[in-house]
Amino acid sequence: MATKKNNTIKLKFDSTRNLAPAPESKSAAKIEPQYDLFINGKFEKPQNKKYFATINPATEEKLSMIAEANTADVNKAVVAARTAYDKTWKKMPPAERAKYIYRIARMIQERAREFAIIETLDGGKPIRESRDFDVPTAANHFFYYAGWADKLEYAFPNRRTEPLGVAGQIIPWNFPLLMAAWKIAPALACGNTVVLKPAENTSLTALKLAEIIQEADLPPGVVNIITGAGTTGAAIVNHADINKIAFTGSTEVGKIIQRAIAGTNKKATLELGGKAANIIFDDAPLDQAVEGVINGIFFNQGHVCCAGSRLYVQESVFKEVVRKLKDRLETLIVGDPMDKNTDIGAINSKAQLDIINKYIKIGQQEGAEMYQPSCAIPKKGFYCRPTIFTNVAQSNRIAQEEIFGPVLAIQSFRTDDEVIEKANNTPYGLSAGVWTDKGSKIFNLTTKLRAGVIWANTFNKFDPTSPFGGYKESGYGREGGLHGLNAYVNII
Amino acid sequence: MATTEKRLEVLKTYKIYIGGQFPRTESGRYYVATNSKKENLANVCLGSRKDFRDAVVAARNAFGGWSGRAAFNRGQILYRIAEMLEGRKTQFIDELIKQDATRTQAENEVNLCIDRLIYYSGWCDKFQQLFSSVNPVASSHFNFSVPEPTGVVAAIAPQGDSLLGLVSVIAPIIAGGNTCIVLASATKPLCAVTFAEVLNSSDLPGGVVNILTGKVAELVPYFADHMDVNATVFCEADAAIQKLIKEKSALNVKRVVLYDKVKWANASGQSPYFIMDLQEIKTTWHPIENIGGAKAGY
Numbered sequence: 001m002a003t004k005k006n007n008t009i010k011l012k013f014d015s016t017r018n019l020a021p022a023p024e025s026k027s028a029a030k031i032e033p034q035y036d037l038f039i040n041g042k043f044e045k046p047q048n049k050k051y052f053a054t055i056n057p058a059t060e061e062k063l064s065m066i067a068e069a070n071t072a073d074v075n076k077a078v079v080a081a082r083t084a085y086d087k088t089w090k091k092m093p094p095a096e097r098a099k100y101i102y103r104i105a106r107m108i109q110e111r112a113r114e115f116a117i118i119e120t121l122d123g124g125k126p127i128r129e130s131r132d133f134d135v136p137t138a139a140n141h142f143f144y145y146a147g148w149a150d151k152l153e154y155a156f157p158n159r160r161t162e163p164l165g166v167a168g169q170i171i172p173w174n175f176p177l178l179m180a181a182w183k184i185a186p187a188l189a190c191g192n193t194v195v196l197k198p199a200e201n202t203s204l205t206a207l208k209l210a211e212i213i214q215e216a217d218l219p220p221g222v223v224n225i226i227t228g229a230g231t232t233g234a235a236i237v238n239h240a241d242i243n244k245i246a247f248t249g250s251t252e253v254g255k256i257i258q259r260a261i262a263g264t265n266k267k268a269t270l271e272l273g274g275k276a277a278n279i280i281f282d283d284a285p286l287d288q289a290v291e292g293v294i295n296g297i298f299f300n301q302g303h304v305c306c307a308g309s310r311l312y313v314q315e316s317v318f319k320e321v322v323r324k325l326k327d328r329l330e331t332l333i334v335g336d337p338m339d340k341n342t343d344i345g346a347i348n349s350k351a352q353l354d355i356i357n358k359y360i361k362i363g364q365q366e367g368a369e370m371y372q373p374s375c376a377i378p379k380k381g382f383y384c385r386p387t388i389f390t391n392v393a394q395s396n397r398i399a400q401e402e403i404f405g406p407v408l409a410i411q412s413f414r415t416d417d418e419v420i421e422k423a424n425n426t427p428y429g430l431s432a433g434v435w436t437d438k439g440s441k442i443f444n445l446t447t448k449l450r451a452g453v454i455w456a457n458t459f460n461k462f463d464p465t466s467p468f469g470g471y472k473e474s475g476y477g478r479e480g481g482l483h484g485l486n487a488y489v490n491i492i
Numbered sequence: 493m494a495t496t497e498k499r500l501e502v503l504k505t506y507k508i509y510i511g512g513q514f515p516r517t518e519s520g521r522y523y524v525a526t527n528s529k530k531e532n533l534a535n536v537c538l539g540s541r542k543d544f545r546d547a548v549v550a551a552r553n554a555f556g557g558w559s560g561r562a563a564f565n566r567g568q569i570l571y572r573i574a575e576m577l578e579g580r581k582t583q584f585i586d587e588l589i590k591q592d593a594t595r596t597q598a599e600n601e602v603n604l605c606i607d608r609l610i611y612y613s614g615w616c617d618k619f620q621q622l623f624s625s626v627n628p629v630a631s632s633h634f635n636f637s638v639p640e641p642t643g644v645v646a647a648i649a650p651q652g653d654s655l656l657g658l659v660s661v662i663a664p665i666i667a668g669g670n671t672c673i674v675l676a677s678a679t680k681p682l683c684a685v686t687f688a689e690v691l692n693s694s695d696l697p698g699g700v701v702n703i704l705t706g707k708v709a710e711l712v713p714y715f716a717d718h719m720d721v722n723a724t725v726f727c728e729a730d731a732a733i734q735k736l737i738k739e740k741s742a743l744n745v746k747r748v749v750l751y752d753k754v755k756w757a758n759a760s761g762q763s764p765y766f767i768m769d770l771q772e773i774k775t776t777w778h779p780i781e782n783i784g785g786a787k788a789g790y
Binding site: 262263270442446452453463467472 | 633637772
């Protein structure tokens with residue numbers, strides 16, 4: 001193997017660094033062989049008696065059978081939600097409402113380990129992430145919004161609020177439990193009732209949440225959780241007695257929803273796709289920046305709408321950053337999501353793996369230079385090596401389109417103005433990252449980047465108190481924090 | 493040299509306002525604005541799709557500068573607009589009377605417009621404080637959220653009056669740092685054009701407000717489906733047009749703001765919530781170093 005003359009030493013990442021397996025146990029979680037629809041406080045069979053399989057993407061083994069809700073089931077859920085809204089929930093003293101939501105938060109915390117295991121089995125994300133991020137953040141979200149229920153008059157200066165009514169909520173497969181929390185918690189706190197549909201690939205933790213909601217004695221119908229695919233979602237969107245649609249998912253589907261509800265008075269919040277720029281200036285702490293880039297694009301296998309999928313590196317440190325990135329890629333552990341050492345787990349589905357592989361091919365065809373580490377990946381299950389592309393042009397599809405996988409497109413820049421222009425040159429505007437040691441430069445960048453969340457010298461941080469949501473085609477409305485209340489009230 | 497002949501009045505050509513210039517419509521088309529007595533008031537520009545697209549270019553070019561100005565400066569400019577309007581009050585009153593208002597109605601409308609501009613002038617550097625937050629995140633980060641303008645707004649002004657609706661829609665849009673293209677009332681277009689002249693002498697940079705005259709039904713599809721417009725505002729109750737705007741706005745996920753229930757002449761016709769309708773919330777994170785702490789700040 002020819003070696004190029006290089007003043008830096010090529011690091012060796014061989015067998016000496018292999019860690020012993022540290023698998024989490026499946027036995028701490030209970031998955032039923034079959035799940036029904038959670039309507040009006042009870043688990044009910046779907047009217048057409050249809051069920052579909054949900055599998056573990058890491059092994060392709062079947063985990064359970066999930067009910068498929070049709071239009072009649074959706075209608076039943078909406079009727080239950082409307083009845084609960086009129087008869088119970090909107091009349092309940094806000095402080096009492098709060099206590100129910102607190103109760104849900106506590107019960108998630110109590111069963112955190114079980115939730116983490118199921119999340120990882122059903123979705124393929126590393127257990128470290130579901131244990132340390134998804135589940136605790138979901139519980140915290142309920143805890144945070146619970147406290148708002150009886151304090152809403154402080155949130156909107158000089159105005160009163162009223163709830164919207166019944167909220168139809170459709171959530172994606174990348175953070176199943178967390179997205180359910182993001183949707184349900186503020187809706188309940190503001191006095192709305194809910195019909196929620198998880199993504200068809202990842203219904204299990206939402207159904208586990210339904211068990212908790214039942215156990216918490218929440219009045220029947222306040223939260224209804226129904227499962228199914230796109231047609232079930234469409235039935236929610238098109239139901240005449242729903243007042244609000246909250247959707248997290250692709251920009252493509254978001255636009256379909258915006259059109260579908262055009263002739264109605266339904267309100268909507270849309271949290272859609274992204275193609276975030278992560279920008280490294282030459283004065284940045286490079287090791288930390290590289291760590292941030294890795295976290296930015298490989299967190300949750302890159303199935304993150306705000307993933308830092310475009311990297312812009314200032315020319316003078318370009319080579320160094322790329323070398324450090326490649327070194328770091330070699331140390332990433334790709335494989336069994338249930339192993340506590342795993343950094344990158346399984347791709348969520350075969351369909352998503354196909355999309356990612358399609359883009360990897362497109363990137364190469366468009367002339368970009370691909371690099372993947374040499375790590376082994378399991379034979380069974382859906383896996384993708386962490387992938388970076390250099391020699392990328394701004395017009396390349398891998399730099400323009402959301403891939404939703406562990407694929408990073410790297411470009412260089414010289415001046416601040418140039419990188420602002422490039423970073424903003426996208427229809428999306430969800431998030432962005434800036435790495436520099438210079439405070440004034442941070443604020444120059446953070447004010448000029450047209451995106452809803454800007455991480456400076458960090459990336460992919462989330463908190464219940466921190467509003468999240470996009471500019472431009474990344475959607476509208478905010479989730480989290482004070483501003484997240486806006487999505488679930490009429491200001492009067 | 494006394495003369496008994498009446499002096500010939502100089503009539504005004506009513507133009508549109510794009511990028512700080514007063515062109516006639518590129519289409520060369522016109523329509524005749526009339527009043528209830530069927531008097532011809534003016535040959536008004538029948539604005540075209542191309543006029544709108546030119547105006548969007550002007551609005552986009554002006555956005556960076558306008559949104560980047562100090563909020564205090566924007567406040568001063570809105571105040572200046574009010575000053576200019578006050579100075580040309582009689583002209584507006586005359587035009588409103590020509591367009592069927594009584595003198596009292598006309599005076600009230602102009603006065604209210606002036607006061608409303610002053611009201612929003614004051615908000616320019618205050619609403620951000622009211623609607624911002626510092627968020628107490630659980631990790632070692634400093635985190636705050638602030639409103640920022642949505643961008644280029646395409647607005648169809650209330651069609652029922654000549655000046656009040658127009659001013660009530662424009663003021664919160666630009667107070668918040670957006671730029672806009674506004675379609676005037678089709679039946680009462682005179683004051684909109686004259687208001688453009690006020691804007692043009694108020695230190696408002698060209699392109700921040702662009703005013704077109706023309707037909708709603710013809711132009712509304714273009715307002716809603718232009719890819720470089722970030723939001724559409726519509727103030728009428730016409731359900732078919734509302735639906736069309738919402739559908740077409742989905743093309744690039746425009747924000748759609750409907751003001752069909754607002755009574756502009758009331759106190760409820762002004763509030764900082766109108767500004768917030770066309771704001772985005774931006775959240776910024778930065779680590780807090782934890783010197784001597786066990787955890788890294790990153």
